[in-house]
Amino acid sequence: MCTWFTNTTAQNTVCWSVIHFLDKDSSKRHDSFRNSEWGPEAAEALAREVRVFKVPGGKDGKELTMAEYIDRTPSDLMSKVMLEEIVFDTWYGGRTVLLGDACHKMNPSGGVGGIHAIHDAVTLANWMSTLRLADEEKLGKVFKKYRNERYPVAKAAFATSQMLTHNFGKNLLSVLIREMMKRIPVWVFKRIIYKMYASRPQASFLPLVEDNAPLKPSYQYSLHKTLAINKELAKKATGSSTISNTPVTV
Numbered sequence: 001m002c003t004w005f006t007n008t009t010a011q012n013t014v015c016w017s018v019i020h021f022l023d024k025d026s027s028k029r030h031d032s033f034r035n036s037e038w039g040p041e042a043a044e045a046l047a048r049e050v051r052v053f054k055v056p057g058g059k060d061g062k063e064l065t066m067a068e069y070i071d072r073t074p075s076d077l078m079s080k081v082m083l084e085e086i087v088f089d090t091w092y093g094g095r096t097v098l099l100g101d102a103c104h105k106m107n108p109s110g111g112v113g114g115i116h117a118i119h120d121a122v123t124l125a126n127w128m129s130t131l132r133l134a135d136e137e138k139l140g141k142v143f144k145k146y147r148n149e150r151y152p153v154a155k156a157a158f159a160t161s162q163m164l165t166h167n168f169g170k171n172l173l174s175v176l177i178r179e180m181m182k183r184i185p186v187w188v189f190k191r192i193i194y195k196m197y198a199s200r201p202q203a204s205f206l207p208l209v210e211d212n213a214p215l216k217p218s219y220q221y222s223l224h225k226t227l228a229i230n231k232e233l234a235k236k237a238t239g240s241s242t243i244s245n246t247p248v249t250v
Contacts (some may be wrong), residue, residue, distance in 0.1 A: 003170060004053050004066060016069045018050050043080040083107055087158050091151070092143035095136055099124060104154040106161040112196075116157050120150055122201040126222040129205040130229045149221050153199065160196070204230060 004018040051067040058064035070078075087104045091097065100117030107113075127142040167178055184192075198218040202208055204226040211217055 002050060002053070004050060004055070006055055006069065014069060016055075016066065016073075018046065018053075018066070020046065043078040044075060046080055047078060085158070085162065087151075087154050091147040092140070095139055097124065097139075097143045097146070104158060106158055107164075111164070112157045112161050116154060119153070119199060119201050120146075122203055123150055123220075123222045126201075126204045126226045129203075130226050130233070132233070145222070156195070 002018055002020050004016070006014055006016045008014055047066075047070045051065060051070060053066040055064050055066060055069075084105045085107050088098075091099075091103045099120035101113065103120075104116065105113075106116070124146045127146050131138055131142060163177065167174065167181070194215055197213075197215055199220075200211060200213070200217040201220050202223055204223050
């Protein structure tokens with residue numbers, strides 16, 4: 001099944017995109033690890049398959065198809081990307097830790113993948129800032145705290161991304177979801193918006209930014225916890241420095 005759409009830009013140009021949905025059987029035929037799937041040849045091959053797809057427009061009674069856009073698009077501006085949707089359970093091991101698409105791959109149609117990668121980085125950096133000796137045992141504890149904080153958020157974002165992806169489908173479920181989205185009560189819509197934008201993490205080791213948004217940010221465990229830890233570490237460091245600088249009479 002394919003879904004295609006076009007949109008105009010401020011530069012008076014047209015962007016177009018085609019999404020080819022794969023099931024379990026077709027996924028096996030489209031090996032995402034083959035180099036050929038990422039080259040210009042793969043994009044041109046897919047473009048040839050969708051030339052006859054109709055799009056709004058046309059004049060003098062002539063129907064407009066994707067061929068009109070494809071023929072006017074330089075081959076070096078066309079690309080094909082194999083997408084996978086999954087949230088992995090394993091995020092770290094030893095001295096290695098993952099973030100972003102490496103541990104939670106989301107469909108770009110949901111518009112949440114990139115921002116959650118940034119949130120991962122902020123959360124991980126907060127916990128890393130509490131380390132003084134980077135031994136593997138302490139790293140493992142820090143990585144576990146990072147994963148425990150971000151994993152539930154990633155799962156929720158994944159579910160939202162999948163729901164938004166259905167907006168582009170043509171099956172019965174996609175039609176029902178689109179109709180439901182048109183009839184969502186205002187209070188439900190506000191709750192959805194809050195969940196999408198309430199997570200606004202900050203770095204505990206940098207000056208905090210004043211948040212004047214009408215929606216209050218959700219509680220950020222790593223921020224408040226690491227602020228307290230770093231404050232305690234600074235106290236201990238100051239105490240040690242004071243003691244070491246005190247003259248000692250022998």
